Amino acid sequence: MITDDDVALLLHLLRIPTVNPLEADPGDPPAELDRAQRAYARAARELGFEVVHRGAPPRAVLRRDDVPAAVHRAAAREDFLTAQPSQVLRLGPRSPRAATAMFNVHLDTVAGLEPVDRRGDRITGRGAIDAKGPAVALLAGIRDAVAREPALGRDLTVLVQAVAGEEGGAMGTYGTRPLVEAGYVGRLNVFCEPTGLRHLSRATASATARVRVDGHGAIDDRPDAGDNASVLLGFLAQHLARALDPAHRPGRCCVAGLRTGDRHNRVYGSGELLLNLSYASSAEGEGAQRALTAAVRTGIAEFARTFAGTREFARTAARADALTSVEWLKSGLPSLDCGDPWLEALLDRAGIARWPADEPAFTCDAIWMDGVADAATAVLGPGSLDTNNAHAEGEYADLDELREFAAAVSALLTEFAAWHRSAGRGTTTP
Secondary structure (H helix, E strand, C coil), X not given: CCCHHHHHXXXXXXXXXXXXXXXXXXXXXXXXXXXXXXXXXXXXXXXXXXXXXXXXXXXHHHHCCXXXXXXXXXXXXXXXXXXXXXXXXXXXXXXXXXXXXXXXXXXXXXXXXXXXXXXXXXXXXXXXXXXXXXXXXXXXXXXXXXXXXXXXXXXXXXXXXXXXXXXXXXXXXXXXXHHHHCCCCCCEEEECCCCCCEEECEEEEEEEEXXXXXXXXXXXXXXXXXXXXXXXXXXXXXXXXXXXXXXXXCCCEEEEEXXXXXXXXXXXXXXXXXXXXXXXXXXXXXXXXXXXXXXXXXXXXXXXXXHCCCCCCHHHHHHHHHHEEEEEEECCCCCEEXXXXXXXXXXXXXXXXXXXXXXXXXXXXXXXXXXXXXXXXXXXXXXXXXXXCCCCCCCEEEHHHHHHHHHHHHHHHHHHHHHHHHHHCCCCCC
């Protein structure tokens, strides 16, 4: 299913830098997402696709309350959105949702550009598995399905969302979400992410908290004269790790970066601690946020009791409550739990294995399908984030993995067409 032309397209896409600007390292070349999308669209046109949308959304999308703070900051640059367009490709006429299948794939990547190479059946480069490789394999699978099933592109519509803003913590707020809200969705919706070719109908979201200490520092000769943010935040990091260990809920707690300063002869009066809380439902997320806020308060009280009688830290203990604040850098995002029996039956008939029920889900743009009417959503793709080094050095995709994904896409679209014919005869399940 993967031809020499497909491999050439993938190598071409990998050589086009598309690092999300929220991820970019100093010295990274400017992202050329528009160039990558146009190359992808040219390949899709050979299958009969047309471009029905390309461009960035209006800046109003960045003023919503659930847009992450990192996006708000970056959006101060006038060219932030215009440099990150998304596009929608359509095969066939504009059809009702029941006669439409949608595939979403992101062409932006994380930072850390990798050498692009092919050695045998292994292709390396940033985006090889996440997600330029799956994007190319997706077109190959659609090509095969159309050859097998003439209803595709005639009676049934296939949409491909090729989006920006998936990486870097953008969470799809200016890429996928505007396209979903514009109605570019189908009865069947597949988000192409590495799942080891196991279909997953869940997607977590996360909330990011910044615990800040804003005080006054001191020199090392008089440490008692300053507010010691290093000691206070270090104490809170351990306290929150104990208090928020999520043994009682599906989500995870990541105690992340702690920063005050890097000199040995100073007391740093200000600093910050970052925590990330993932969740599988809105109710779980709201509860996790309340728990963090409460745990910060109890941690401050415990710190004050512990250090009140010390020589060097009594000032910090007395002022800890006034100095410490919690700011939510990201919150209020939806999560997805589809659980549609129709979808499960369709994927089973296509021979696609299920993601184990006891294995945690992960976060991706599929969260924006939460609550969309008459639409079922799965996450599916080749490889895995871990084994294929998706966000690390040496990212790769093997052609066998891409072939298998293309075959899965073909089988799924063929089964979707078969279901649509049976639905016309009054049958509602695959």
